[in-house]
Amino acid sequence: MMPFYCSWMNEDLRIFSDSVSKFIDQEIEPHYVEWEQNKWMPRTVWNKLGEAGLLCVDIPEEYGGIGVGFEFAALIVDIFSRRGVGSVSIGAMGVHAGIVAHYIVNMGTEEQKQYYLPKMVSGEFVGAIGMTEPGAGSDLKNIKTSAKKVDGGYLINGSKIFISNGQHCDIIILACKTNPDAGARGVSLFMVEATAKGFVRGSKLEKLGMHCQDTSELFFEDVFVSDDDLLGPLDGGFIAMMQELPRERMVLAVGAQAACEGMLDITLDYVKERNAFGQRIADFQNTRFKLAELATKVRVQKAFVDQCILLLAENKLDTATASMAKLHTTELQGLVADECLQLFGGYGYMTEYRIAREYADARAQRIYGGTSEIMKEIISRELVK
Ligand SMILES: Cc1cc2nc3c(=O)[nH]c(=O)nc-3n(C[C@H](O)[C@H](O)[C@H](O)COP(=O)(O)OP(=O)(O)OC[C@H]3O[C@@H](n4cnc5c(N)ncnc54)[C@H](O)[C@@H]3O)c2cc1C
16 A cells, blocks of 8 residues: 555654564564464563564653653554554553553552663563452443452552453553542552462453453452552552543554554555456456455544654653544444455454454454443533533
8 A cells, every 4th residue: 555654753753663573474473373363472571572672662661661752652552553463453552561660650660660670671570450340340430349448558459351461461551439428539450460369360351352362351369469469559540540441542543543554564465366247356447445444434534543652652642632542443443344355355363364353353353441431421421510
C-alpha cells in the first residue's frame, strides 16, 4: 500500500524500528502460529524482549529504561500490531510496559521504583493489573476485593477476572476496597507479588482470539501485604486509575491503527493474487471501492492518532480525547477486519489465515481498556459538562 505519512517519525525512530522488526523476524514470527495453536507463549519470550531492550523503553534511565518519549513505546506497539502478532504486544507492550510500569513510575515510592522497575525492564518480573471482578468491570467503584488494615499492613480477600498476563505475572497492581462505604473514594492500589501466601492463579481462560496471550482469574485469600506495598495514596486508587487512562487508551489506539494498516496490506496482496471469473479479485469494482473506502478511513484516522501520540508525549493529552482515539480506532479495526476477511472468501474464515486471527483479536479491543460505550460516556460527559 502507499506508505502512510507519520508526523512523528525521525531518524532515531527509523533505526529503532529496524531493530524491532528484526526481533519479530527472529524471535516471534517463526513461532507465532504454533503459540497461537498451543494457546501458550513461553515465559522465556519476556526475557528475550527484555534482553532486546523492548520492555519499558519510555521509563527513566535510573530505573533501567531508555528514558525516551512515548513515541518509541508507540512504535513498538505499532510494529507488533501491523505484523499481526498483537497477542504478544497486548500483554508485553500494553499491560506490562504501557500500564503497570507507568503506574509505578508515577505513583510508586522510591523503594518500589528501585525494586520493581529494573526487573520489569529485564523481563525478570512480568506485571499485571487486576481491576475487573466477576461482579464489576465497567463499574469499577463497585469492586468487592477488600484490603483490611491489620498490624503492619493489610489482609486482602477477593478475586479478579480477565486479568492479562495472569499466568506469567510476578507482580500485580491490585485494586482493592479499603473503605467499603466510600464508593470510588474507598479504592486503593497495592503491589502484590505472585509468591504471596494465599494468592492462587485460576486456570487460563479460553478466549475467542488472542490465544497465546494469557488471561486468567486470580484469587486472594488472606493475602498479607505490608504498609510499604500500598501504591499511591490510601483511598486514592480510583483517582490514580483515572490519571493513567490517557496512556492506556493510546496504547490500544496505536495498536488498533497499526492493525488496520497491516490488514489492508495483507488483503491487497491477496486480492492481487486470487482470481475469479477470469480476473483478479482486485479487478472487481466492489473490491477496489471497498479497499478505497477503508484505506481512506484508516489514513484519515492516522492523522488524529499521530496528533494524540505527540500530545501524550508532551503530557498534554486529555482523557476525553484519548477516549475518542480508543473508540474510533478500535471500532474501525473491527470494520476493517470484517470487510477484509470478506475479500478473502472462505480462506478468510480459516484460522491458518492471518486475517481470521486478526478478526477474532480485533473483537476484544472494543471491550478491554474500557468498552466503546464507556468511551462514549466519557466523551459525552466532557461535551455537555
Ligand atoms: C481479553 C481481555 C483482557 C482483559 N484484561 C484485563 C486486565 O488485564 N485487567 C483488568 O482489570 N481487566 C481486564 N479485562 C476486563 C475488561 O476491562 C472488562 O471486561 C471491561 O472493562 C468490561 O467490563 P465487564 O466485562 O464487566 O462488562 P460490563 O461492565 O458488565 O458491561 C456489559 C455491557 O454493558 C455496557 N455498559 C456498562 N456500563 C454502561 C454504561 N454506563 N452505559 C452504557 N453501557 C454500559 C458495556 O459497555 C457492555 O457492553 C480484560 C478483558 C478482556 C476481554
